[in-house]
Amino acid sequence: MQPVLDVQGLTMDFGGLRALDGISMQVAKGEIVALIGPNGAGKTTFFNCITGIYEPTGGDMNINPPKGKPCRLNRLKPNVVTERGLARTFQNIRLFGKMTVLENVMVARHCRTHAGILGAITRNPRTRAEEREIVERSYLVLEKVGLERYVNELAQELPYGAQRRLEIARALATEPFLLLLDEPAAGMNPRETAELDGLITRIRDEEGISILLIEHDMKLVMSISDRIYVLDYGRMIAQGTPREVAANTNVIKAYLGETFDA
Amino acid sequence: MVDRVKTFMRTAGRETAKSALAALWFMFLTFPIVVIKVNSLEGTIEWRWMRLVTIGVGVFVFSFLWRYLMARREQGSDGERSLQKRIAERFRSDRRVSVTAITALSLFALVFPFIGPIQNLLSESLGLHFFVQFSGYQTSIMISALIYVMLGLGLNIVVGLAGLLDLGYVAFYAVGAYFYALMNHHFGLGFWAALPMAGLLAATFGVILGFPVLRLRGDYLAIVTLGFGEIIRLILQNWNDFSFGPSGIANISRPGTFGLDLTIQGNTIYLYYIMLALVLFTILMVNRLRDSRIGRAWIALREDEIACQAMGIDKTRTKLLAFAMGATWAGLAGCIFAAKTTFINPESFTFMESAMILSIVVLGGMGSVVGVMVGAFFIILVPEYLRAFSEYRMLAFGACMVLIMVFRPQGIIGSARKTYMFKREPAAQEEEERDAASA
Numbered sequence: 144m145q146p147v148l149d150v151q152g153l154t155m156d157f158g159g160l161r162a163l164d165g166i167s168m169q170v171a172k173g174e175i176v177a178l179i180g181p182n183g184a185g186k187t188t189f190f191n192c193i194t195g196i197y198e199p200t201g202g203d204m205n206i207n208p209p210k211g212k213p214c215r216l217n218r219l220k221p222n223v224v225t226e227r228g229l230a231r232t233f234q235n236i237r238l239f240g241k242m243t244v245l246e247n248v249m250v251a252r253h254c255r256t257h258a259g260i261l262g263a264i265t266r267n268p269r270t271r272a273e274e275r276e277i278v279e280r281s282y283l284v285l286e287k288v289g290l291e292r293y294v295n296e297l298a299q300e301l302p303y304g305a306q307r308r309l310e311i312a313r314a315l316a317t318e319p320f321l322l323l324l325d326e327p328a329a330g331m332n333p334r335e336t337a338e339l340d341g342l343i344t345r346i347r348d349e350e351g352i353s354i355l356l357i358e359h360d361m362k363l364v365m366s367i368s369d370r371i372y373v374l375d376y377g378r379m380i381a382q383g384t385p386r387e388v389a390a391n392t393n394v395i396k397a398y399l400g401e402t403f404d405a
Numbered sequence: 406m407v408d409r410v411k412t413f414m415r416t417a418g419r420e421t422a423k424s425a426l427a428a429l430w431f432m433f434l435t436f437p438i439v440v441i442k443v444n445s446l447e448g449t450i451e452w453r454w455m456r457l458v459t460i461g462v463g464v465f466v467f468s469f470l471w472r473y474l475m476a477r478r479e480q481g482s483d484g485e486r487s488l489q490k491r492i493a494e495r496f497r498s499d500r501r502v503s504v505t506a507i508t509a510l511s512l513f514a515l516v517f518p519f520i521g522p523i524q525n526l527l528s529e530s531l532g533l534h535f536f537v538q539f540s541g542y543q544t545s546i547m548i549s550a551l552i553y554v555m556l557g558l559g560l561n562i563v564v565g566l567a568g569l570l571d572l573g574y575v576a577f578y579a580v581g582a583y584f585y586a587l588m589n590h591h592f593g594l595g596f597w598a599a600l601p602m603a604g605l606l607a608a609t610f611g612v613i614l615g616f617p618v619l620r621l622r623g624d625y626l627a628i629v630t631l632g633f634g635e636i637i638r639l640i641l642q643n644w645n646d647f648s649f650g651p652s653g654i655a656n657i658s659r660p661g662t663f664g665l666d667l668t669i670q671g672n673t674i675y676l677y678y679i680m681l682a683l684v685l686f687t688i689l690m691v692n693r694l695r696d697s698r699i700g701r702a703w704i705a706l707r708e709d710e711i712a713c714q715a716m717g718i719d720k721t722r723t724k725l726l727a728f729a730m731g732a733t734w735a736g737l738a739g740c741i742f743a744a745k746t747t748f749i750n751p752e753s754f755t756f757m758e759s760a761m762i763l764s765i766v767v768l769g770g771m772g773s774v775v776g777v778m779v780g781a782f783f784i785i786l787v788p789e790y791l792r793a794f795s796e797y798r799m800l801a802f803g804a805c806m807v808l809i810m811v812f813r814p815q816g817i818i819g820s821a822r823k824t825y826m827f828k829r830e831p832a833a834q835e836e837e838e839r840d841a842a843s844a
Contacts, residue, residue, distance in 0.1 A: 194715065225717035233715075239708035242701070243822045250705045254717025256698055260726065263697030264690055270697075277698070282827060295824040317717055 145207045146171045147353050148193075148229075148321055153202035155185075155192055155377075162188045164377045165202070170321060172209055175347055175354045177364045179388075180374035181397055186357045187234055189374070190323055194231050195221040208320050209351070226254045230319035232310040234326045234357070240299030244290060244309055247298050248281035251316035281316060288312040288342060304335040308342070315346065322346065324356040328363050336360060340367055365389065373397065420469070428465040432457055478812055493821060514681060518544045518674040541670050544677050546789050548745060551680040552738050554781040557765040558684075558691050558774065559734025564763065565772035565820070566700060567727035568707025570627040572759050573614070573634025577607040577732040579754035581739025583641060586654040586749050596660040596744050600737060607736020608729040615728035619721055622710070634759055642751040653750025660744050676745055683741070687734055691774055694730065696823055703727055704772075768809055770816025779817050 146169035155163040204216035262270035373381040375397040442451040521539035581603040588594035769780020791798035
């Protein structure tokens with residue numbers, strides 16, 4: 144079966160600095176793939192390239208959505224990438240703080256709805272129906288991540304763990320086939336991390352959404368990932384199942400440093 | 406007991422010392438301009454020591470008051486917000502309150518131009534005297550205030566909702582005004598035909614300005630829009646063949662009355678009602694836009710541009726729409742302004758106007774429709790009615806602005822978000838509470 148995301152030889156240069164050096168990776172349908180590596184390895188840069196925030200210097204990025212036509216991601220604008228079915232969360236939470244929790248999710252329905260200025264001004268039946276649908280669907284998504292009791296609360300007033308989940312809810316509301324999570328467990332306590340583990344697995348099992356995540360919490364990574372890719376200084380140094388990666392000497396070196404007496 | 410008296414004495418002593426210091430400092434600062442008066446004709450110096458005492462006492466009292474307010478703000482900012490929330494809640498929950506308030510307001514707005522004649526009638530027949538005598542002057546001021554309400558609501562889309570700091574908003578106002586004036590002068594185009602066209606033309610200018618500034622944010626955007634405003638004004642001032650330069654355009658037709666013959670006073674009243682209707686229309690439109698898919702996209706753009714794009718929102722389209730929709734209202738307002746004054750020249754469209762409209766939005770409360778309206782009435786009417794103290798009115802006005810910004814940085818009326826009700830919600834909450842109780 145063809146992978147839903149296929150990246151070949153992705154390279155990204157910032158001036159003289161090569162942040163990504165010929166990265167290739169695949170994500171299959173319904174797979175949970177983790178991308179790990181020490182700080183500054185280029186993980187977030189990789190996400191930014193895929194989602195169109197950066198334009199990569201070289202390489203090919205292709206998607207093959209379960210429903211819809213295959214297409215090339217290079218040179219697409221971020222909003223078009225989202226429209227094609229890739230949704231992401233951010234490492235440093237980027238919610239719309241002064242909007243309510245429900246509105247945050249409603250914004251994410253933007254790319255699946257169509258009402259324009261005329262619809263907004265005249266409020267014709269079609270716009271009203273669409274608006275109702277936006278509210279209902281957004282509420283359902285909030286229920287799924289367990290935030291329904293905060294609907295009318297301002298996003299900036301939520302507790303930290305809930306803000307992380309709201310980011311995921313917002314990404315889910317764009318109806319993606321591939322969800323990119325950038326350190327979803329950062330700053331969470333063990334109980335919240337366990338809940339997150341359940342949530343991510345549920346998203347995959349119930350909706351068949353593929354997941355690519357960047358994460359530093361090794362317990363979480365090892366327990367939920369089907370496969371792991373390891374980056375270091377912009378290079379792919381290892382890949383494989385959690386067990387293979389954990390035993391890989393390159394990975395241990397990258398994380399713990401060289402041993403001089405070896 | 407003794408301890409409490411002691412601490413009280415100590416605090417009082419400290420506060421008095423602080424105020425005394427402030428008073429001394431001010432006395433020192435103002436000494437050269439307030440106390441010394443040099444009479445160059447007779448070569449004498451007059452020492453006005455009483456003034457120094459007045460300043461000292463005044464500053465002493467005022468600094469006490471200031472520190473008291475600051476202390477209250479520090480601890481009680483939540484309380485103040487909840488007061489606004491409580492009022493808003495009351496309006497929302499009790500329909501009678503809101504209906505009464507709105508009815509009273511609209512009745513007042515409707516009879517406003519006739520208060521003067523009614524007063525005249527009463528004083529003639531009954532010999533009554535009124536504290537404020539209403540006249541056509543009041544109606545005329547009110548029209549200006551309504552024009553600014555409209556401008557404020559328009560700029561609120563750009564600045565308050567989409568978060569794009571536009572310092573050249575007056576350019577679109579000028580476009581609307583000059584469009585009607587020139588069309589009327591050359592082709593005799595009537596007000597009612599020109600009005601929608603002025604709006605459309607201003608929207609086009611909004612898009613034209615929007616394109617070059619798409620990549621700019623914050624200060625940079627502000628500077629470029631400021632430049633745009635000045636460019637339009639300078640063109641109008643210097644391109645004599647096109648705009649008649651600084652001498653402006655006179656004898657612009659008043660709004661068509663569909664065959665009715667009106668006196669000047671009647672015309673003012675007529676214009677008042679046109680303006681009232683247009684403001685109501687603007688409020689309706691702006692409200693609808695704010696709670697729509699587009700409105701949410703604007704607010705998302707203001708809150709976080711990158712996240713907004715990641716949600717599938719086209720940044721370019723959304724920004725251009727904001728500029729266009731904001732400019733439309735300025736174009737309409739400009740057309741009315743030209744019809745009201747029947748004479749326009751570039752002097753009416755200086756940067757001062759842009760700053761004024763921006764203050765309306767910021768002072769009233771960014772993103773809040775009611776706030777912008779309150780802001781417009783405040784900024785236009787207060788200086789107008791302070792004319793009696795003409796020398797000090799701008800001083801008082803400035804002090805008011807500073808005070809509001811210090812004590813209510815979110816504006817007079819902060820923006821509130823729409824709340825949604827779900828039938829399932831209470832049930833879910835009950836269940837949760839039961840769970841919590843059993844746990």
